Amino acid sequence: MIYLDSAATSFYRPPQVAEAVAEAIRSIGNCSRGVHREALAGARIVFETRQLIAQLFHAPGPEQVAFTANATQSLNIAVKGLIAPGDRVVTTVLEHNSVLRPLYEMEKMGAELIVVGCEREKGDSRENNNIERTAQTAGRLDLEALKEAITPGTRAVVMTHASNLTGNCQNLAMVGAWCRQAGALFIVDASQTAGVFPIDMERDRIDVLCFTGHKGLMGPQGTGGLCVREGLVIRPLLSGGSGIRTFEKTHPSQMPTALEAGTLNGHGIAGLRAALYYIKEQGMDQLRKREQFLMKRFYEQVREIPDIRIYGDFSQKNRAPIVSLNLGDEDSAAVSDYLSQEYGIAVRPGGHCAPLMHLALGTKEQGAVRFSFSHFNTEEHIDTAVRALREY
Structure with missing residues (x-):
């Protein structure tokens, strides 16, 4: 997993x-x-x-x-x-x-x-x-x-x-x-x-x-x-x-x-x-740097996937280690279930208890697929998740 x-x-x-x-x-x-x-x-x-x-x-x-x-x-x-x-x-x-x-x-x-x-x-x-x-x-x-x-x-x-x-x-x-x-x-x-x-x-x-x-x-x-x-x-x-x-x-x-x-x-x-x-x-700074490194590795790869929409301001130097996205018009729950069933990848779809932010992003109906990272994650975890999205 x-x-x-x-x-x-x-x-x-x-x-x-x-x-x-x-x-x-x-x-x-x-x-x-x-x-x-x-x-x-x-x-x-x-x-x-x-x-x-x-x-x-x-x-x-x-x-x-x-x-x-x-x-x-x-x-x-x-x-x-x-x-x-x-x-x-x-x-x-x-x-x-x-x-x-x-x-x-x-x-x-x-x-x-x-x-x-x-x-x-x-x-x-x-x-x-x-x-x-x-x-x-x-x-x-x-x-x-x-x-x-x-x-x-x-x-x-x-x-x-x-x-x-x-x-x-x-x-x-x-x-x-x-x-x-x-x-x-x-x-x-x-x-x-x-x-x-x-x-x-x-x-x-x-x-x-x-x-x-x-x-x-x-x-x-x-x-x-x-x-x-x-x-x-x-x-x-x-x-x-x-x-x-x-x-x-x-x-x-x-x-x-x-x-x-x-x-x-x-x-x-x-x-x-x-x-x-x-x-x-x-050291909190070291843990955060590791998480942000993993987030950036993921973001830089998935942004090249055709018809992907990524939410958030990635021009920020310091941001929480989160990447939320959608694949075309695919339902976020369907994408999340695919990742879990086919690759054993655990992510969070849906509304994330953040209704006004979803309204602002225009994702009320579709929701979003959220990837969030820990310093315990590995580069292999990241690359597997990217490959899974590409193969969806």
């Missing part, structure tokens, strides 16, 4: 991740629910993982890192805990449904939602249609429109660091500066970039960074979290057991307990800790 679906979830993981999960299942108790050896072992693992996350993202400190089950839960906590009826919120067509659906809920409750689209080049020559087609398939965010939308009085800007469909990355520092100037909160979905690209909450002026553990961080599924700027208070999405202040009627307000009602996934967090150490030891 050749796994080229790492944007959905990591399949190739460092072996120490599974080993850490198995060891945690055998040895740890419930974090913050006792002072016996097993409970304290769990607490140490969780705290150490908070430290590693805070270091990775330059968060204010480990106490500002709250763990969740995934980025979807993190984004729901951030959106529903910071936005209220009457607030003005800006987002983009690049977003995953994990951003869009909570925002639509808040819009239904009375928030004003502004969605910024992709740029579209215009010309007056006979080649105008080709120019517009190029702009459309590149899927570049209209940065001028985004800047204009972030006006004083805007409550928050909620956006992804990189599109899970095109792989296009956004300049967080630039957008963060616009947010700071307008007095708007900056909430970032780092699902596709955590563990792959350097993110600095202080430099990029990020107020809330939402991440998942099972993609670029190569941790187990069921892990994720959010890093919160110091001093920012988020209304909890859940309340309940916390291990502290048992006799109070309200959930504790201090971080990270405020956002962590109930038992944490200590076993998954142990695996995430092992993955974070692996990234630290290997």
